[in-house]
Amino acid sequence: MLGFGALGCVSAPASTTRPDEPKAPVAAPTSEERAGIEAAIADYLHGIAEPDRARLERAFVSEHATMVRAVRDGSGVIEVSTFKDMGAVLDEWGAREDPPRGAVDSEILSIEVIDGRLALVSLRYWNTVYDALILARLEDRWAIVAKAYTDQ
Numbered sequence: 565m566l567g568f569g570a571l572g573c574v575s576a577p578a579s580t581t582r583p584d585e586p587k588a589p590v591a592a593p594t595s596e597e598r599a600g601i602e603a604a605i606a607d608y609l610h611g612i613a614e615p616d617r618a619r620l621e622r623a624f625v626s627e628h629a630t631m632v633r634a635v636r637d638g639s640g641v642i643e644v645s646t647f648k649d650m651g652a653v654l655d656e657w658g659a660r661e662d663p664p665r666g667a668v669d670s671e672i673l674s675i676e677v678i679d680g681r682l683a684l685v686s687l688r689y690w691n692t693v694y695d696a697l698i699l700a701r702l703e704d705r706w707a708i709v710a711k712a713y714t715d716q
Contacts, residue, residue, distance in 0.1 A: 565693065569673050574628055575685060576715075589678060589679050590676055590677070590679075590702075591676070591677055592613060592675070592676065592677070593675050593677045593683065594677075596672070597677050597680070597683070597701075597706075598675065600701070600705060600706040601675055601677075601683050601699055601706045603652070603686065603705070603706070604622075604623050604705065604706045604708060605620040605623070605670075605687065605697075607620070607622045607678075608620065608623035608624070608708060609621035609670055609689065609695075611623055611654075611657065611658065612657055612663060612664060613663055613664065613665045613668045614659065614661045614663065614702045615657055615658050615659065615663045617654060617658025617659070618624070619644060620654040620657055620658055621654060622652055622705070623707060623708055624707060624709075625700065625702070625707045626650045626651040626655060626707045627650075627651065627711050628655055628709060629650040629707040629708060629710060629711070629713045630646065630647065630648050630650065630709075630710055630711075630712075630713070631646070631650060631653060631710070631712070631713070632644065632645070632646050632712040633645045633646075633647070633658065633712075633713055633714075634712065634713070635713075635715050636715075641693075642664065642686050644671075647682070647712040654713055655711075668689075669689060669690070670687055670688060670689035671687070671688045671689070672686070672687055673686040673688055674686045674690065674703075678699060681700065681701045682697070682698060682699065682700055682701070683697075683699040683700075683706060684696070684698060685698075685699060692715050692716045693713060693714075693715050694713060694714050694715070694716075695709070695711055695712070695713045696711070696712045696713070697711050698710040698711075700716050
């Protein structure tokens with residue numbers, strides 16, 4: 565389980581890399597990396613569920629982030645949509661009067677860190693929605709720069 569309360573998430577196994585060893589370009593996160601990544605994901609999920617625009621802003625780099633949706637329409641055809649203005653998306657999520665509270669019932673399926681600067685995270689929530697998130701290591705935090713999702 566993740567270390568951020570009642571989200572009920574599961575995280576990737578701990579890294580076995582020692583601080584004095586060179587890191588592989590792609591590796592499981594260190595405990596420090598995992599904590600920062602999990603904090604961003606907690607802000608994302610709680611920001612949707614509460615709704616809390618400030619937490620969503622902390623979770624995303626809204627001025628640069630994008631989102632891609634690949635979902636089936638009523639006839640089963642997969643439709644792909646792109647959202648390039650995450651600020652507008654976060655405004656919408658943060659203003660919901662009936663937010664999707666089930667978002668905090670989630671599971672992190674995997675976390676990989678690339679060269680200590682990017683993280684690839686797969687996440688399941690609502691038992692039917694799957695996110696593929698890319699987070700960047702900023703000066704003060706990890707934050708989502710790209711989100712792609714699909715549903716079952």
